[in-house]
Amino acid sequence: MSAQAVLVLEDGRVFRGTSFGAEGSTLGEAVFCTGMTGYQETLTDPSYHRQIVVATAPQIGNTGWNDEDNESVGPDGSPADSKIWVAGYAVRNPSRRSSNWRASGTLDAELVQQDVVGIAGIDTRAVVRHLRTRGSMAAGIFSGADLADDDTLIGRVRTQPSMLGADLAGEVSTTGSGYVVEPDGDPRFTVVAVDLGIKTNTPRMFAQRGIRVHVVPAGTTIDQVRELKPDGVFLSNGPGDPATADPTVRLTEEVLGDGVPLFGICFGNQILGRALGLGTYKMKFGHRGMNIPVIEHGTGRVAITSQNHGFALEGEAGEEFDTPFGRAVVSHTCANDGTVEGVRLLNDSAFSVQYHPEAAAGPHDAEYLFDRFFGLLDSKKGAQ
Incomplete structure (x- = not known):
């Protein structure tokens, strides 16, 4: 069974789900992406550095993970050193198995391997409606041993640097x-x-x-x-x-x-x-x-x-x-x-x-x- 996880927004809104990918905690700016495909390109895009991405597509991970679609390389241009740049990933329904002839593994396994903390099973439509109304904001995902009471987690989220003025x-x-x-x-x-x-x-x-x-x-x-x-x-x-x-x-x-x-x-x-x-x-x-x-x-x-x-x-x-x-x-x-x-x-x-x-x-x-x-x-x- 997956561990409990929470997505916490700086305005005090909390969404409860299960751990997806690595367990632990991560901080970033909560944003949403409306792409129905291309999640691997999104996750490895350096432009998403320090952002927690909320996927609006209801099911994520169907095509697994492959060695060809990464949008990042190592500092010397080596594809072998590609990495996931998002700070965290929030999804509704992760696919239970991947099915694609190019897949070398699953999305969940890649998130674990690269220590990317995520959350699944939340109402991503409600999260997106909230962010569209209130605007993108500081957030955090917490799971496993890093869980605490809501006030403590909200405090941690509010202490992180703002994206406004960030030189990244x-x-x-x-x-x-x-x-x-x-x-x-x-x-x-x-x-x-x-x-x-x-x-x-x-x-x-x-x-x-x-x-x-x-x-x-x-x-x-x-x-x-x-x-x-x-x-x-x-x-x-x-x-x-x-x-x-x-x-x-x-x-x-x-x-x-x-x-x-x-x-x-x-x-x-x-x-x-x-x-x-x-x-x-x-x-x-x-x-x-x-x-x-x-x-x-x-x-x-x-x-x-x-x-x-x-x-x-x-x-x-x-x-x-x-x-x-x-x-x-x-x-x-x-x-x-x-x-x-x-x-x-x-x-x-x-x-x-x-x-x-x-x-x-x-x-x-x-x-x-x-x-x-x-x-x-x-x-x-x-x-x-």
């Missing part, structure tokens, strides 16, 4: 000089990817297009970037508050000043936006899922996108504004709530989106953005 990119980034992902076939271009929490599929998407990728740490300087003589620079996704990322914003400003083509995703969108003069804010409960519609205002095109962010850029749909690098525009917004989902310089030297065109589990509506960046690199090379 350095905790998930590669170290040292980073690593290189070689392209499929002869290299056409070289891109420096600043690792703020990069997902495994991103360098793979570049490699498929003949691009050699130098994945470098979050603290990389402009001189280190220039030494690599890149044709372009990429800013990855990642966790934490973009208001804390001043060094990366300064790096971005210097890249833009050099006229090097730049592409950003998620956290990278917020960094480019800050470099262009926009502010950021913490959203009430964020966007986390695989079914979020985004409008590209220049074309009227709507893409169904995968997203994972709790912070966003300030701005309005189609808004144009001056920057030190030329005129810019808010290029994309969310069809659901108007949140800024992309910015670009009108001279097309830099652009970014808040969502995930590299989403391995889908949807794949936005993959064309990698082709757009390739075209930008090609046109820049042709003009030289």
